[in-house]
Amino acid sequence: MEESRLCQWSVIRSVLAILQWWGFNVTVIIMNKWIFQKLDFKYPLSVSCIHFISSAIGAYIVIKVLKLKPLIPVDPEDRWRRIFPMSFIFCINIVLGNVSLRYIPVSFMQTIKSFTPATTVFLQWLIWKKYFDWRIWASLVPIVGGILLTSITELSFNTLGFCAALFGCIATSTKTILAESLLHGYKFDSINTVYYMAPFATMILAVPAMLLEGSGVLEWIRTCPSLFSSLVFIFGSGVLAFCLNFSIFYVIHSTTAVTFNVAGNLKVAVAVTCSWLIFRNPISMMNAIGCAITLVGCTFYGYVRHMLSNQAPGTPRTPRTPRSKMELLPLVNDKLDDKV
DSSP states (O other): OOHHHHHHHHHHHHHHHHHHHHHHHHHHHHHHHHHHHHHHOOOOHHHHHHHHHHHHHHHHHHIISSSSSSOOOOOOOHHHIHHHHHHHHHHHHHHHHHHHHHSSSSHHHHHTTHHHHHHHHHHHHTSSOOOOOHHHHHTTTTHHHHHHHHHOOOTTOHHHHHHHHHHHHHHHHHHHHHHHHHHHHHHHHEEEEEEEHHHHHHHHHHHHHHHHHHHHHHHHHHHHHHHHHHHHHHHHHHHEEEHHHHHHHHHHHSSHHHHHHHHHHHHHHHHHHHHHHOOOOOOOOOHHHHHHHHHHHOOOOOOOHHHHTOOTSSSSOOOOOOOOOTTTSSGGGGGTTTTO
């Protein structure tokens, strides 16, 4: 009975984690698009840098000031060996997402991001040499086909925005797999993850943002008709970005990499609907059909994963992301036994 209750609570916690992540994710995406389109602040590197700074400050307040979470010490060598590479991928992922929002509609950007399950499976197969059942590969066909149809029929197609979103999928998959290994292998909660990663991400992005966008930002400040309210909105998006970063790692901590990616694709319908209601970007019938095919493909993909995970004992199963010492070098060697 006790085990059943724990299992039910685990499911409830996963569902709540996914729902709150959807809410923060869609809100931040809409706010970022509003910043680029309505406020005419067309500087994605600067917006990303503001998000990283807000996340670093938020994590510091939670850990050092409010003491809501204890600081988990990490050896300086391990920070550079594990945290810094993950921060670099995290930074690339956020920047590519904001660059794509700068040039393409939210609906198109979110549909392209639905390609993430395919890139996750491919990376696990290519890099970690994981075997996947043929049904997994077959379930990815409608996802790829739907994205191709959406891309061909997109009325607001932009090559730079499309490439940024596509490469963002690869960055998202890499980040998710690494984060899953980090958070499941150690008692490393989401706030501590942001605490260590956000300063690195800020350090990586600050100089490029100043060199490439500094003069443009200063000109925007001089010419903006409603500067105070615009700055409040921009920095408000940074605060919500901290909440989003927290929720992303909380979802990864509560679920698996593939579940996280499938849940991310299911929020596409909400993001597409909200963006259309706010920005009224043109969507053709074939474009909507392509998006629907992608969502159906993601649902089918999730069903196949669930079906294979519940096979009878002794049946070959789809392998998980590497977590053991032999499969992946741990963050801190003497904490191998500290499983979450």
